[in-house]
Amino acid sequence: MQPVHVWIRSEARGTERRAPVVPADVPLLLDAGFEVTVEESPQRIFTVEEYAAAGASVAGEGTWVDAPHDAYVLGIKELPDEPASLRHRHIYFAHAFKGQDDARRTLERFRRGGGRLLDIEYLTDTDGKRVVAFGYWAGYVGAALGVLHLAGTLTVPLAPMARHELDAQLEQAGKDGADLLLALVTGGRGRSGRGAHGALLTAGVPVTRWDLRETRDLHKQALLGHDLLVNCVVTHTPTTPFLERADLDHERRLRVLADVTCDVTGPTNMLPVNTEITTWEEPVRRLHSGNPEQGTAPLEVIAIDNLPSLLPREASEGFSADLTPHLLGLAEEGRPSVPWQAAGRAFDEAIGRLEA
């Protein structure tokens, strides 16, 4: 049998420093008989020499387009706009199955080239639960940015950093008064919800956590009674939103939304008061100017869709530890393991909807 070939591509996004598999995990794949190629990348937090020392072959940046036909091309974020046809099996987060902007174009590229998209978001176990995600560090950074902005100490533009640097900023914010804020984390029992909780604890900010049970009968006034809302909810069916335009005119304490979920253009957006992501250059955008007569402050949103990239080392290490054992499942006796089958089905269904 041909060895499974995993081709770790460079990221097209200039700010993306994470890697889906870190050098320390390459031997796990090689020991299982895999072939591993890593592309050179000017920005990746791990050097190509570290991968080579771990036994991976090295290829030029962006050469996946000419990779052997049977290679699995592995990345994190979106592919570059070219080529127009995709012939390989790609593993990455495409955000293309829920009717998001650009979804159709992405899927059409696969259909045109006969390739397949195994979206990491759709790698699920027999209970339908996601098996690999960056969630924890996304929540951690998302909540941290919200606290630092409320404390007036957010440094812009944002840039990748080490965890100890971020924690030092959070602790300082706590000492300077952020411990008087009230924070609400929705999706509080999920991966990013737990990460958000972790960051808020580091800053000493009191946290309310709501998950499915607590939002069944949404207590809007209680929601509006927090300074910071960190949204970490995942839902695949449109549900009553947490916050709508009319809510913003009400008396409220709420001043900052940190939308970790960032489902801003999809039909399952729980915070439809915002429909655009924000950026490292301009991480905070004003949504509502507030009402001085009512004593209502402006409302601002932070909706950065690559939060874990701000802690690239920790995020990559945690993600790789989860993903690498599943990559071994690509070779499972000629038939991929349950999560890969699930991702394959999600792709087939998305292509089916496109054709319909």
Ligand SMILES: NC(=O)c1ccc[n+]([C@@H]2O[C@H](COP(=O)([O-])OP(=O)(O)OC[C@H]3O[C@@H](n4cnc5c(N)ncnc54)[C@H](O)[C@@H]3O)[C@@H](O)[C@H]2O)c1
């Ligand atoms: N912004 C970024 O950079 C970034 C990075 C990674 C992940 N994400 C996104 O963050 C989101 C969260 O990921 P995760 O790994 O934490 O997911 P998760 O599945 O671990 O957690 C989601 C939680 O939401 C809860 N939930 C679902 N519907 C709810 C509702 N109506 N009310 C309250 N809670 C509800 C679930 O019970 C679960 O606990 C995902 O959409 C993911 O794509 C964003």
